[in-house]
Structures are given as structure tokens and as C-alpha cells.
Amino acid sequence: MGCESANASSLRSLLFHLSDIERIHRPVGWKSGKQTAAHHTMLIFTTGQGRLDADDSRYHFTPDRCFLFAPGASYRLENEYDDALRFYKITFTAVRIGSSSHETFAGELFPERRELTAYPFSRLVRLTEELYAGRPDPCDIAWFKQQLRFQELLGFVIEHNLHSERPLSPTQAVESTVRYIQNHYMDNITVKQLASQAQVPHWQYTPIFQELTGRKPLDYLTELRINRSKQLLLASTAPLREIAQQVGFRDEYYFNRRFRQTTGIAPKQYARLASRTVLVRDWTGHEVEIPEQPERIIYYGETFGDLLALGVKAIGGGISFYKQSLFKSKLRDVHDIGFPMRTEVLAALKPDLIILASSDEAQYARISKIAPTLTFNSFAPLDHRLRTLGRWLGKTREAERWLKVYNAKAAAMWQQLRSTIEPGETASVFIYDHGKRLFVMGAVGLSSALYHPYGFRPAGHIQEVLNAGQGFTEISEASLPAYAGDRIFMLLPASPESVQAAEKLMSSPLWRCLPAVRNDRVHLVDAAQWNFGDAFTRAKLLEALPRWLTKTS
Numbered sequence: 001m002g003c004e005s006a007n008a009s010s011l012r013s014l015l016f017h018l019s020d021i022e023r024i025h026r027p028v029g030w031k032s033g034k035q036t037a038a039h040h041t042m043l044i045f046t047t048g049q050g051r052l053d054a055d056d057s058r059y060h061f062t063p064d065r066c067f068l069f070a071p072g073a074s075y076r077l078e079n080e081y082d083d084a085l086r087f088y089k090i091t092f093t094a095v096r097i098g099s100s101s102h103e104t105f106a107g108e109l110f111p112e113r114r115e116l117t118a119y120p121f122s123r124l125v126r127l128t129e130e131l132y133a134g135r136p137d138p139c140d141i142a143w144f145k146q147q148l149r150f151q152e153l154l155g156f157v158i159e160h161n162l163h164s165e166r167p168l169s170p171t172q173a174v175e176s177t178v179r180y181i182q183n184h185y186m187d188n189i190t191v192k193q194l195a196s197q198a199q200v201p202h203w204q205y206t207p208i209f210q211e212l213t214g215r216k217p218l219d220y221l222t223e224l225r226i227n228r229s230k231q232l233l234l235a236s237t238a239p240l241r242e243i244a245q246q247v248g249f250r251d252e253y254y255f256n257r258r259f260r261q262t263t264g265i266a267p268k269q270y271a272r273l274a275s276r277t278v279l280v281r282d283w284t285g286h287e288v289e290i291p292e293q294p295e296r297i298i299y300y301g302e303t304f305g306d307l308l309a310l311g312v313k314a315i316g317g318g319i320s321f322y323k324q325s326l327f328k329s330k331l332r333d334v335h336d337i338g339f340p341m342r343t344e345v346l347a348a349l350k351p352d353l354i355i356l357a358s359s360d361e362a363q364y365a366r367i368s369k370i371a372p373t374l375t376f377n378s379f380a381p382l383d384h385r386l387r388t389l390g391r392w393l394g395k396t397r398e399a400e401r402w403l404k405v406y407n408a409k410a411a412a413m414w415q416q417l418r419s420t421i422e423p424g425e426t427a428s429v430f431i432y433d434h435g436k437r438l439f440v441m442g443a444v445g446l447s448s449a450l451y452h453p454y455g456f457r458p459a460g461h462i463q464e465v466l467n468a469g470q471g472f473t474e475i476s477e478a479s480l481p482a483y484a485g486d487r488i489f490m491l492l493p494a495s496p497e498s499v500q501a502a503e504k505l506m507s508s509p510l511w512r513c514l515p516a517v518r519n520d521r522v523h524l525v526d527a528a529q530w531n532f533g534d535a536f537t538r539a540k541l542l543e544a545l546p547r548w549l550t551k552t553s
Contacts, residue, residue: 025469048085301357305536426485459485
């Protein structure tokens with residue numbers, strides 16, 4: 001059986017070769033300018049959303065979108081929303097194999113299709129992450145395995161975007177029923193009916209459906225119906241009986257029961273409370289209705305001090321993160337959710353808002369059933385984090401006031417240090433963690449305060465870490481000189497094994513040869529207190545940093 005599209009025959013004669021993969025991080029409001037693809041170029045978006053202009057077409061990109069450009073195609077990107085932008089850029093070449101000669105193929109792989117589909121998109125992201133993880137190794141065998149990873153990724157994309165006369169795969173068939181449910185949720189629908197429609201055995205249908213959507217079929221259907229009923233409850237004064245029938249429930253009593261099970265409150269109570277809620281979009285793109293003035297907040301992430309700066313009292317969090325922090329005394333009434341998070345403790349606290357500093361969709365799916373949940377980018381710059389929390393928590397004025405005071409004090413401190421810091425002086429922050437593993441800090445922790453417009457510049461390859469939006473990255477001891485700056489801040493860990501590794505490094509010839517060590521510009525810092533980038537710790541650092549810079553190890 002042959003493929004219908006004109007590019008199918010050419011596809012059989014093509015060989016593909018990975019050129020490069022980049023992980024790109026750009027701030028809020030970034031615009032790319034005109035980009036021209038030198039090779040076949042695939043963009044896979046994981047965070048942020050905005051506009052993509054390609055030739056004469058315009059697209060809206062979100063964290064679940066993928067686009068492909070042929071060589072010579074032009075495009076522009078604009079990050080229009082409040083989240084930083086992260087995406088992967090994969091470039092590759094295609095070579096047409098002929099009977100007597102080979103030539104580079106620069107045409108469209110999927111004519112008239114620039115935006116690609118992939119089900120589930122999480123698998124495409126996983127394949128991309130694996131491809132990126134294998135990128136730096138120069139070994140020939142590793143290079144060969146990297147090409148195999150790329151072929152698997154490209155095969156996955158081709159499978160979902162090349163039309164064929166062959167019957168749909170089970171995954172594609174089940175995916176078509178997902179669209180059917182979205183359009184017919186008000187009808188009487190059974191799993192048996194859906195499996196029959198997909199021509200997939202009943203025992204196979206549900207696992208595939210769950211892989212695609214993260215829900216079992218009937219749970220997915222119920223969630224669609226409940227979400228639609230919420231819109232009707234707010235938009236009309238119709239009796240519950242009519243609303244129940246409009247969204248597919250057999251009677252108002254069953255509707256009432258399922259609504260309570262899903263939301264924790266009755267439909268009429270929801271209608272009353274919803275008038276005092278706001279709809280916000282979180283870091284990873286969820287649109288969530290949250291209380292206008294939340295009172296029982298759970299914050300789970302490493303920048304708890306951001307809330308303290310805004311005068312917000314959370315009822316729970318991952319307290320194990322902050323046992324030795326500078327703000328530990330302010331956590332006496334905060335319940336520990338544990339690490340890993342204990343959802344039973346979380347649920348018992350009855351929060352009305354959960355802020356989760358993670359993009360883990362599986363974790364989000366579990367937690368969001370307990371209370372309205374927003375994902376939060378704790379790696380974002382301080383001002384962006386505080387303004388985001390200010391909007392969510394009704395503390396916009398407090399956020400702006402705190403930032404104004406902090407920025408003025410920070411500028412004054414760096415101006416004061418001009419006689420101590422040389423123009424263009426670089427700095428690095430290192431730590432041993434998880435035993436004997438060495439890390440260089442990037443966008444989080446102590447280093448987030450050092451790389452200030454009036455302060456230090458990132459040293460060596462650290463700028464690449466920052467450009468990738470990474471909070472930190474593991475390095476080998478042998479590569480230390482490539483990351484070492486004019487000054488070194490060595491974070492002293494709590495783990496005895498990590499302390500031993502740090503002491504061994506600092507007594508080595510490699511360490512003694514570093515310019516910062518030779519010039520007596522090494523600062524030893526307690527990681528448990530100072531390796532945080534939250535607002536509270538950053539404010540305290542304005543007092544501590546001048547003291548550190550007048551003392552050396």
C-alpha cells in the first residue's frame with residue numbers, strides 16, 4: 001500500500017542527518033527578528049506562548065506546539081505573555097539517494113503543513129530531551145547513538161504527519177475518539193461505544209486513551225462536562241435540571257453528586273463563589289480560576305522567601321528545603337508537606353490555592369484535584385516572580401513597592417563596591433552536592449544575585465548555562481577552569497561526603513592553579529543559608545556581600 005501524498009515517494013529516497021540541537025531560553029517580551037532556516041529546522045516549544053510569523057502565515061505557539069521549516073524558510077518569534085520562553089531547535093539535513101548521484105533535499109517534508117502534530121506530545125518532548133542530553137559527547141559510538149535517537153524522534157513525527165492509505169494505528173484511532181468526545185460530550189457515550197468506533201479492543205482502548213490524555217475515558221468525559229457546566233452556571237440562571245441535561249448528565253441529582261466529587265462544592269455554591277474568583281494563566285499554560293483573595297495558600301518550591309517579602313503567610317510548603325535558611329524562624333506555623341510531597345497531608349490542610357514550582361504534569365494532575373493549582377517558574381528573574389505572585393495573590397502594590405526599594409538598595413550597594421570590583425570582573429559559584437558531584441550555579445541560588453548589571457559578569461561557559469535557562473549544571477573537575485571566574489564563591493554543603501569532596505578539590509594542584517585562588521579571591525559560603533535566590537535572602541545578601549568581598553579564604 002503506497003502513501004497518498006506527493007512527498008511519500010521522495011521520502012523513501014531520503015536519508016536524514018542531525019546537524020544540531022539547541023535548548024533556547026528567552027525572557028518575557030523577547031522578539032527574535034527575522035530568522036532564515038539554513039537547514040531543515042524543527043522548533044519544539046516547552047514553556048511560554050506567543051506569535052510565530054512564517055512567510056505569509058501567522059501561528060500561535062504554546063508549550064504543546066511543534067513547527068518545521070524547510071531550508072530557506074523565514075520566520076519570526078515573539079514571546080507575548082508573562083512567562084519566559086523555552087524551546088528546542090533541532091536542525092538537520094536531508095539527502096536524496098539516487099542511482100548514480102546524491103543531492104541535498106531542500107524541499108518541504110510535509111507540503112502545506114508547517115505546524116506538526118504529535119500524540120502524545122509528552123513523548124515528543126521526552127525524545128527531544130533524550131536527544132539533547134546526548135549532545136555534548138564527542139565519542140564516535142556516542143555520535144552514532146545520537147543519530148539513532150534522532151531517527152526515532154523523526155520517525156515519531158513522520159508517523160503522525162504523513163498521510164497514508166494504511167489503516168490508522170491504534171493510537172491514531174483512539175485519538176480520533178478524543179476529538180469525538182470533545183464535540184459530543186453532551187450525548188450518551190460509553191467506553192464500549194468509543195472502543196468500537198476506534199476499532200480497538202476494549203482492553204487496549206483505555207490504556208491508550210489514558211496515555212494520550214492522562215485520564216480514563218469516563219473521567220475525561222466527566223471533566224469536560226463539569227467544565228462546560230461551570231460556564232453555564234456563570235452565564236445563565238437556568239435551573240440545575242436544564243444545565244445538567246445540556247452537558248450530558250441524566251438528571252440534576254447525579255450532576256450535583258459528580259460536581260461535588262470533582263470540585264468539592266455544590267453547583268450553586270460554585271456559582272456564588274465564582275463571582276469572587278479570577279482566571280489566570282500559569283507558567284506552563286494552564287488557565288485556572290483562583291480566589292480573588294486566597295487565604296489558605298500552599299507554596300511548594302525553593303523561593304518561599306518571595307511570599308515573605310510580599311507579607312503573605314502560607315499555611316504549608318516543602319519546609320525541608322529551608323531548615324537552615326535565613327528565614328527559618330518565620331516558618332514555625334507553616335506545615336511541612338514533605339519531600340517528596342505527601343498529598344494526604346496537602347489535602348488535610350484544605351488549601352484554597354496551591355502554587356507549585358514545577359512543570360511536572362503528572363504531579364500537577366494529582367495536586368490540582370485537591371485545590372486550584374498554579375505552576376510557578378522559580379527560575380525566573382526576581383522582578384518577574386514577584387510581579388507574578390503579586391497579581392495572583394492580590395499583592396500587586398506590595399510587589400512594586402518591594403522591588404522599588406530593593407532595586408535602589410542593590411544599585412547603591414554595587415556602586416559602593418566599585419572600588420572593590422574591577423570593571424568586567426567575572427565570578428563563579430560552585431557546589432558539591434549529591435555526594436561527590438560538582439555543579440556550577442546558573443539562574444538560581446546565590447549566583448542569581450551576583451550577575452547584576454552593576455555587578456559581576458558570568459565567567460567562561462556560565463553564560464551558556466544562563467542562556468539555556470538552567471538553574472545549575474553538573475561539570476567535571478577537569479572542566480573547572482573553563483567555568484572559573486576572577487572570583488570564586490565556593491558553597492559549603494551540608495553532606496559530609498560532599499564536604500569531603502570539596503576539601504579534596506581545594507587542596508588539589510588544579511584548584512591552586514586557578515587565577516582566583518592565586519589572587520586570594522575565593523569566598524567560602526554556607527550553602528544552607530545563602531544558596532537561595534528568593535526575595536528575602538536577596539535582601540539579606542545586600543548586607544552580607546560587601547563583608548564577604550573584603551574578606552578572602
